[in-house]
Amino acid sequence: AKHCELTQKKNELLFQEILNRNLFEQAPVGIILRESRHIAPINRKVSLNPKAESIIGRKADDFENLDWTKITHPDDLKEESPLFEQFLRKDISSYTFEKRLMRPDGSYVWVRIHAIDFKSGPPYDSMYMCLIEDISERKASEQVLHEQERSTSVLLSHIPGMAYRCKDDIEWTMEFVSEGCFALTGYAEESLIGNAEVSYKDVIA
Numbered sequence: 001a002k003h004c005e006l007t008q009k010k011n012e013l014l015f016q017e018i019l020n021r022n023l024f025e026q027a028p029v030g031i032i033l034r035e036s037r038h039i040a041p042i043n044r045k046v047s048l049n050p051k052a053e054s055i056i057g058r059k060a061d062d063f064e065n066l067d068w069t070k071i072t073h074p075d076d077l078k079e080e081s082p083l084f085e086q087f088l089r090k091d092i093s094s095y096t097f098e099k100r101l102m103r104p105d106g107s108y109v110w111v112r113i114h115a116i117d118f119k120s121g122p123p124y125d126s127m128y129m130c131l132i133e134d135i136s137e138r139k140a141s142e143q144v145l146h147e148q149e150r151s152t153s154v155l156l157s158h159i160p161g162m163a164y165r166c167k168d169d170i171e172w173t174m175e176f177v178s179e180g181c182f183a184l185t186g187y188a189e190e191s192l193i194g195n196a197e198v199s200y201k202d203v204i205a
Helices: 002-026 050-056 060-064 074-088 136-157 181-185
Strands: 030-035 046-048 094-102 108-117 127-134 164-166 174-177
Touching (some): 046 050, 050 127
Antiparallel strands (some): 094 108
């Protein structure tokens, strides 16, 4: 009976190991397991799943002795560093941040990173885990939209009179008003948008 019990436990542990390995290797998000920066570089270990390798273009061996601050875009590093220091001091147990990581060819990839404590006892209690998602496509779309909005704003600012977009309701509730609003009506744009102070219907004779 004791032998059967031990065999069952062994099989359960084996299944759990196989399950964890499959989750790690086939997860649709990048997973990075890494030692704390306070560990000596010679003892520092890192594990990357295939998705993480694909996103950052680096293998685990390449990433092991690489300081993450060296491949983070300088503008993003300024904002992330205080969060990371709080994380290392255990002031916070996790944080989420969007930043650019440099690939080996010098190009940058936008990622959304979620750093969390790696729940384990010795000798793995110095490790932490990062989940990373490639958000380059979303960032590119946001940039295109921003440029379109900027171009539209510049164009409308040079149009005589007033351009607007309103709802099809009784108040003609304004959703957008160009800069010509004040010269034409005597009201600033923010006064009309959402009927904040006055509705467009009220200023029309």
